[in-house]
Amino acid sequence: MSAKETHNETTDTVIDEAVEEQNEAAESAQTEDANTEGTEDPRYAELVKQAEESQQRYLRAQADFDNFRRRTMKEKEDLAQYASMKLIEQLLPVVDNFERAIAASSANNDYESLAKGVDMIFRQLSQTLDAEGLKPINAVGEPFNPEFHQAIMQVESDEYEEGIVVEEVQKGYMLKEKVLRPAMVKVSG
Helix, strand or coil: CCHHHHHHHHHHHHHHHHHHHHHHHHHHHHHHHHHHHHHHHHHHHHHHHHHHHHHHHHHHHHHHHHHHHHHHHHHHHHHHHHCCHHHHHHHHHHHHHHHHHHHHHHHCCCHHHHHHHHHHHHHHHHHHHHHCCEEECCCCCCECCCCCEEEEEEECCCCCCCCEEEEEEECCEEECCEEEECEEEEEEC
């Protein structure tokens, strides 16, 4: 065998060995990938399942919130629409008494009885409104306060010093702690 042939055989052997090593390395890598895929596949499937469950919980929570929002809006609308229902129910006896007084006054001309009846009805109405928190604003003799009084005129007064309410032209009212209508007053100047 010549040196050239020996060199070629050695080269062929080295090449064959290198190719074989590469093939083995590739097979080994494929086996490792297969093993890795096998271990990642259950974890991946579990993560996908958890993501889907989270998505479903989110959608249910969103639907619950939408239902809650619609329900509270409906309750607010009903409350606003029927807020005066209790007060109206309490005022119905007053209306009934006014109807009786009108019917009685047209049957006979006893104006004194009519005046007494209307006074009783007014007291009944005042009690009903008072029970709901309606209070008149005291004005005469009080210092003028623009939060509670609306001055319509300034007058000279010997009885009151300057800035004091002298006369109440129209009564003012508070509903609980809020001014419902300020009193129209004349103030000493």
